[in-house]
Amino acid sequence: MTLELFLQYLVAGLTYGSVYAVVAIGFNIVYNASGVINFAQGEFVMLGGMTAASLSRVLPLPLAVAGAVAATAAVGALVELAFVRWLTRPSLLRLVVITIGVAILLREAALAVWGEGVRSLPYFSGTEVSAFALGGVRVSPQVLWVLGTTAATVALLGLFFGHTMLGWEMRACAANRDAAALCGIPTRRLLTLSFALAAAIGALAGCVVSPLSYTSYSMGEGLAVKGFTVAILGGLGNSSGAVAAGLVLGVLESLSVSLWPTAYKDVVALTALLGILSLRPSGLFGSREASRLREPA
Amino acid sequence: MTLVRTAAAAALLAFAPAAPAGDPIKVGALLAITGPASFLGAPEARTLAMVAEELNARGGVGGRRLELVVKDTGGSPEKAVSLARQLIEEEQVFAIIGPSTSGETLAVKSLAEEEGTLLLSLAAAEVIVNPVTPHVFKVAPQDRFAAEMIFRRMKAAGITRIGFLSSNTGFGKAGKEQVEKLAPGYGIELAVSEVYDKAATDLTAEVTKLRAAGVQAILNWSTEPAQAIVIKNARQMGMTVPIFQSHGFANVQYAAAAGAAADGVIFPASRLVVADSLPASDPQKAVLESYKKAYEARYREEVSTFGGHAWDALMILARAIEQGGADPARARSAIERIQGFVGTAGVFHFSPTDHNGLGLDAFELIAVKRGRFVPLGP
Numbered sequence: 001m002t003l004e005l006f007l008q009y010l011v012a013g014l015t016y017g018s019v020y021a022v023v024a025i026g027f028n029i030v031y032n033a034s035g036v037i038n039f040a041q042g043e044f045v046m047l048g049g050m051t052a053a054s055l056s057r058v059l060p061l062p063l064a065v066a067g068a069v070a071a072t073a074a075v076g077a078l079v080e081l082a083f084v085r086w087l088t089r090p091s092l093l094r095l096v097v098i099t100i101g102v103a104i105l106l107r108e109a110a111l112a113v114w115g116e117g118v119r120s121l122p123y124f125s126g127t128e129v130s131a132f133a134l135g136g137v138r139v140s141p142q143v144l145w146v147l148g149t150t151a152a153t154v155a156l157l158g159l160f161f162g163h164t165m166l167g168w169e170m171r172a173c174a175a176n177r178d179a180a181a182l183c184g185i186p187t188r189r190l191l192t193l194s195f196a197l198a199a200a201i202g203a204l205a206g207c208v209v210s211p212l213s214y215t216s217y218s219m220g221e222g223l224a225v226k227g228f229t230v231a232i233l234g235g236l237g238n239s240s241g242a243v244a245a246g247l248v249l250g251v252l253e254s255l256s257v258s259l260w261p262t263a264y265k266d267v268v269a270l271t272a273l274l275g276i277l278s279l280r281p282s283g284l285f286g287s288r289e290a291s292r293l294r295e296p297a
Numbered sequence: 298m299t300l301v302r303t304a305a306a307a308a309l310l311a312f313a314p315a316a317p318a319g320d321p322i323k324v325g326a327l328l329a330i331t332g333p334a335s336f337l338g339a340p341e342a343r344t345l346a347m348v349a350e351e352l353n354a355r356g357g358v359g360g361r362r363l364e365l366v367v368k369d370t371g372g373s374p375e376k377a378v379s380l381a382r383q384l385i386e387e388e389q390v391f392a393i394i395g396p397s398t399s400g401e402t403l404a405v406k407s408l409a410e411e412e413g414t415l416l417l418s419l420a421a422a423e424v425i426v427n428p429v430t431p432h433v434f435k436v437a438p439q440d441r442f443a444a445e446m447i448f449r450r451m452k453a454a455g456i457t458r459i460g461f462l463s464s465n466t467g468f469g470k471a472g473k474e475q476v477e478k479l480a481p482g483y484g485i486e487l488a489v490s491e492v493y494d495k496a497a498t499d500l501t502a503e504v505t506k507l508r509a510a511g512v513q514a515i516l517n518w519s520t521e522p523a524q525a526i527v528i529k530n531a532r533q534m535g536m537t538v539p540i541f542q543s544h545g546f547a548n549v550q551y552a553a554a555a556g557a558a559a560d561g562v563i564f565p566a567s568r569l570v571v572a573d574s575l576p577a578s579d580p581q582k583a584v585l586e587s588y589k590k591a592y593e594a595r596y597r598e599e600v601s602t603f604g605g606h607a608w609d610a611l612m613i614l615a616r617a618i619e620q621g622g623a624d625p626a627r628a629r630s631a632i633e634r635i636q637g638f639v640g641t642a643g644v645f646h647f648s649p650t651d652h653n654g655l656g657l658d659a660f661e662l663i664a665v666k667r668g669r670f671v672p673l674g675p
Contacts, residue, residue, distance in 0.1 A: 005505060005508075005509050008501075008505045008508075008534070009502055009505055011501070012499065012501035012502045012505065013502070015499060015501070016498070016499050111331060115339070116330070116331055116332075116335030116336065116339050117335075117336065117550055118336075118522045118525075118550065118551075118554055120554055127556060127557050127558075128529050128532065128533070128555060128556035128557045128558035128559075129529075129532045129533065129556075129557050129558045130533075131532075131533040131534065131535060133535075138533060138534050138535045139533075140529075140533040209498070212498070212499060212526075212529075213498030213499055213522075213526060214498070214522045214525070214526070214554060216522065218331075218332065218333065219496075219498070222496050222498075253502070254501075254502040257491075257502035257503055257505075257506065258502065258505070258506060258509075261491060261492065262491045262492060262493045262494075262502075262503055263465065263492050263493075263494075265494075266494070
């Protein structure tokens with residue numbers, strides 16, 4: 001394989017790897033705040049893309065994306081208010097089943113609203129055919145939007161959790177819910193916020209990938225599986241771990257295509273996952289503490 | 298007063314079209330209305346509803362009302378089998394239209410034969426009716442015709458080395474089989490042949506592989522959004538080689554989805570997608586235009602050939618019932634005698650050895666020009 005081809009595969013892998021990463025970050029935010037694995041995360045991505053595609057018919061693109069992110073965040077908050085908040089001492093299993101139920105509900109609602117067709121947003125810059133050459137590698141400008149959005153999301157989340165009061169409160173809530181509540185932190189409100197934030201990030205990802213891979217009502221399921229894989233691989237709750245793991249998985253998939261038939265892509269990726277997890281049960285970058293699936297207090 | 302009313306009612310009745318009497322004829326339909334093949338099943342379901350309504354408004358079929366029992370398979374062969382069982386055993390349908398996809402049809406085929414239920418598949422794979430079995434028919438043209446149309450064109454253009462992509466569905470597998478079998482006969486080598494997942498959202502890596510192999514053209518065989526993604530990925534990567542698609546591309550939604558990248562894509566499809574630009578002398582023109590007009594006025598979306606298959610299936614079944622009577626065995630042999638039936642996919646000539654009834658001329662090569670389909674001509 002020439003260097004140029006290798007780089008082309010690398011770019012392909014980084015592109016979908018970063019989408020996996022953004023979905024995984026959504027998992028992590030909710031997990032950190034509540035201990036819940038929210039399997040409706042993929043549906044938030046779908047809702048973001050679908051809403052933006054509809055809004056973009058009447059609004060300029062930036063407003064359509066902003067509107068879709070806001071609307072999906074509201075849906076995320078509603079999901080928490082309607083299905084999670086009123087539970088007193090729910091078991092982890094029950095929460096997982098509830099989020100799977102919510103995922104099905106959102107998917108069917110999207111089918112009823114938008115129908116079964118595929119939609120897409122226009123390219124944020126350039127068109128379907130435009131690409132620029134980096135060395136010998138040709139990259140669609142939209143790929144840079146995807147990579148850039150992922151990087152910006154991770155950086156902003158880092159600032160939020162590291163340098164704002166609200167971020168500290170959410171981390172306190174994650175570390176020990178009871179102690180946080182004793183300190184006067186409104187833990188329940190923060191849980192709602194975490195769902196809204198995860199939904200907003202998912203929706204943003206749904207918007208930036210829409211021109212590349214299209215949006216359809218059923219896209220959430222596959223994304224949730226990949227995103228969950230990446231979240232586990234990176235260490236549950238660890239967002240920079242999720243980014244690294246997402247990129248690793250994406251590149252692994254892409255390089256496997258270069259060597260073997262495409263059909264083995266997921267086999268290679270999942271074998272790598274099993275291998276890594278058997279060596280490091282808490283994921284590539286996870287601490288033992290964070291990986292312990294605890295009953296939410 | 299009562300007398301006047303009765304007389305008025307009698308007068309009204311005399312002028313109203315004969316209302317369908319007797320028990321309705323139940324026709325089952327197995328369609329992939331949701332799921333990855335929903336762009337097949339959804340227009341098929343809409344078309345069936347429309348055609349059944351029209352037939353009933355005109356007095357039904359053979360004087361009996363037609364009742365549709367539509368089941369959504371979600372594109373899953375397993376679900377199709379259990380729903381087929383339900384249609385046959387619980388609903389006791391007269392015949393089944395569908396399934397939408399080849400994989401589902403092959404799964405249901407043996408059940409239809411065991412139960413002796415007439416099955417009119419809307420899927421493309423040749424193996425559905427080759428070898429012929431008594432109760433299974435199909436109204437979509439053969440994959441083989443599509444592959445041959447494409448290879449003829451490639452040969453004329455001097456293309457000898459191509460990259461082939463297909464999806465891991467019944468449609469993709471059946472197409473792959475035909476393409477691999479027929480390519481050598483046209484002096485065409487498949488330098489790369491890759492199968493991707495039907496839910497694929499990016500095929501840059503696969504396209505990179507084709508580029509590395511230095512192919513002269515790309516041929517893609519699938520029915521999912523991936524077929525539009527292939528085009529975009531190839532063009533973004535700067536590949537300028539011609540791109541050919543299967544007849545699964547015949548949905549203008551996909552050409553629109555690929556935008557500027559789709560320009561110049563060539564694929565075989567039935568004349569329905571270019572009904573407007575057909576010469577008046579074309580035998581199908583009237584049928585195509587009337588179906589297109591009715592569908593588009595009612596559902597506010599463009600017709601696709603797949604909806605057309607549903608039109609063909611129900612109309613052929615109606616013709617068979619009218620000629621053979623509402624008896625499954627007689628209707629079955631009536632289909633085998635149908636000659637020169639003008640449908641949306643072509644002009645059907647069935648026989649006991651041909652349960653598809655279409656020929657190579659069912660397809661026309663079509664090119665994409667600025668998001669529209671235009672006939673490519675000879």
